[in-house]
Amino acid sequence: DTAVSQTPKYLVTQMGNDKSIKCEQNLGHDTMYWYKQDSKKFLKIMFSYNNKELIINETVPNRFSPKSPDKAHLNLHINSLELGDSAVYFCASSHAPGEQYFGPGTRLTVT
Amino acid sequence: AQSVSQHNHHVILSEAASLELGCNYSYGGTVNLFWYVQYPGQHLQLLLKYFSGDPLVKGIKGFEAEFIKSKFSFNLRKPSVQWSDTAEYFCAVTSSGGYQKVTFGIGTKLQVIP
Numbered sequence: 001d002t003a004v005s006q007t008p009k010y011l012v013t014q015m016g017n018d019k020s021i022k023c024e025q026n027l028g029h030d031t032m033y034w035y036k037q038d039s040k041k042f043l044k045i046m047f048s049y050n051n052k053e054l055i056i057n058e059t060v061p062n063r064f065s066p067k068s069p070d071k072a073h074l075n076l077h078i079n080s081l082e083l084g085d086s087a088v089y090f091c092a093s094s095h096a097p098g099e100q101y102f103g104p105g106t107r108l109t110v111t
Numbered sequence: 112a113q114s115v116s117q118h119n120h121h122v123i124l125s126e127a128a129s130l131e132l133g134c135n136y137s138y139g140g141t142v143n144l145f146w147y148v149q150y151p152g153q154h155l156q157l158l159l160k161y162f163s164g165d166p167l168v169k170g171i172k173g174f175e176a177e178f179i180k181s182k183f184s185f186n187l188r189k190p191s192v193q194w195s196d197t198a199e200y201f202c203a204v205t206s207s208g209g210y211q212k213v214t215f216g217i218g219t220k221l222q223v224i225p
Contacts, residue, residue: 033213041199043155043215056212090154096162098143098205098213102154 003027004103006091012109013081020077021106023091031055032074033092033100034066043090049074078108086110113138115204117216124192125224132187132219134176134202144185145203145213146176155201161185162207172196197223 004025013019025032033056034046047066048056054066063079074091091103118133136142146158159170166178176187185202202216 041149041218041220043201043218045212045214048212058212092155096143097207098145098203099157099160100147100155100213102156104154 004091004093004101006089006103006106008106009104010107010109012111014111015081015083017081018077018079019081019108020075021089021091021108023074023076023103025072025091025093025101025103027093027095027101029093029095029101030071031094032068032071033094034074034076035090035092035102037088037090037105039087047074047076081108081110083110113142113204113206113214115202115214115216117200117202117219119219120217121220121222123222123224126194127191128223130187130189130192130196130221132200132202132221134185134187134216135183136185136202136204136214137183138204138206141207143205143207144176144178145205146170146174146185146187147201147203147215149199149201149218151198158187158200192221192223194223194225197221 031050033048037043049068052068065077068074088105092100094100114137116135144161147155148158149155161178169175199218201218205213
């Protein structure tokens with residue numbers, strides 16, 4: 001059973017398009033996250049939700065909008081994609097501070 | 112604000128060599144500390160964690176880390192590395208309690224040569 005799953009695994013799109021990435025966890029965790037990993041492997045938190053409520057919102061362009069329909073799902077919608085948005089996006093969930101379970105990642109390429 | 116420094120960005124070792132990766136953090140309060148590993152093309156996985164108690168913690172695959180509070184350090188060690196340990200290693204810190212964000216270090220790329 002996959003603990004944290006993301007779809008799609010790869011996403012190639014053109015500048016200006018709008019796209020969504022979905023994340024689901026079956027671990028029963030209350031807290032979920034979105035991270036961005038750039039080409040140099042630097043991992044930066046973008047958002048965190050606890051029980052469907054936004055608790056961490058880092059300095060991220062407002063083109064990025066997370067949505068949590070329930071505590072098992074945290075989706076990421078990106079408007080007007082730019083070249084600099086190309087990265088690997090990881091979803092994660094946790095039940096204890098810092099102890100994160102990561103999804104497989106979505107490699108987004110904007111052309 | 113908390114921060115994490117990993118001083119070794121790229122480490123190359125031969126198989127059976129000993130490994131120590133440095134990690135220092137800055138935060139004034141009580142912290143939880145972690146090491147994560149990312150194998151090529153895969154997602155991050157928890158290697159080991161420190162919340163409290165014995166400052167020497169043991170993780171999976173023979174890894175261990177020692178929390179030295181006076182030095183704000185949490186170095187990762189393994190006595191004898193294998194080729195399969197080739198991966199990116201990330202140190203991370205979060206403050207204890209509440210919904211605190213996790214701050215990751217920049218990562219150390221470990222390359223083990225057979």
